[in-house]
Amino acid sequence: MDSIVLASRSPRRKEILERLNIPYIAFDIDIDEKLTNVRNIKSSVMEVSKKKAAAGACHFSKGLVVGVDTVVYFNRKVLGKPENTGSAYKYIKMLSGNTHCVVSGITIRDTCGGNVYSACSLTEVSFIKMSDSEIKNYLAADEWKDKAGGYAIQGQAALYIKGILGSFYNVMGLPVEELYRLLKKFNYFESRGRYQPVNK
């Protein structure tokens, strides 16, 4: 079975691919992830995902390279990874009682044929209204570290999330339904013979 190349160092993305039994090689690329236009967030994240796939593709002579960029977006602002507990507090306080968006761009590039397909996924995430002590308790777990927006939906933040509209895995950092749809465009599953998921 052919591995895809994941141009990312995110442990969450790796975890998702493992769970789905899609073989991969993770390859860390170093590009400028700065969004060019936060007013058009969808095309901006797709742009960055294209750059990531292109940067990854330089290092391989064969195979499909996947670039993904995920941002947490609220009130026309992108919330990055908080630098310290203070910024994490501000982020969670902002998200509390509100609905924000998580937007991913995803691009797959065939290093041989040069074909490139991109897509994006948008999920709305609604937090309950959290008290100050709830926010502080949440932050005490350090789950906010290295997480865009300062939370992890797959972790203890789940307690404070009323519901979502869209893809759950997009919020984790990899919109798997879009990944699957794009891989089909490359006849990825046919070329592997039948898709052979494992029995978990």
Next chain:
Amino acid sequence: MDSIVLASRSPRRKEILERLNIPYIAFDIDIDEKLTNVRNIKSSVMEVSKKKAAAGACHFSKGLVVGVDTVVYFNRKVLGKPENTGSAYKYIKMLSGNTHCVVSGITIRDTCGGNVYSACSLTEVSFIKMSDSEIKNYLAADEWKDKAGGYAIQGQAALYIKGILGSFYNVMGLPVEELYRLLKKFNYFESRGRYQPVNK
């Protein structure tokens, strides 16, 4: 820290509680899970969750007992756990290209004070239109076994799910945001001192 009693043998529910760092004892109860009224699915699943909590509470002199009942509901029918690949195929074929509901009732009963609180959670789940070979490939993984509706959102079915509206964990079998809300009614987190989530 006090453990809650989970009146269930579901490995998914246990996995979720572990991920949230909520200590629990799982206790298998044997009750009639048959729904009394599928036209009012919300009150029916709450009813069953109450029975489960009550049945669990008989065995403990102290503590909070949690009963949960989750059903997959489509076209006014409850889809149970498929008995064989044939029924699993029928279920997935039915869900393919459509939106169905997953509904959980959850009840917490204090074995001492006798207080009981219930809630329910409803999530809409939308599948992409799957081809026959996609359905067969999915079923080949045996993921359908022991799963209501014949799929697991936390598994490879994620590839075929366009999006959801509501709680993801409800679809896995435990609406954690409702669990959290009900536990707060019992001052569970205060009685444990501060909520002490772990750093994962």
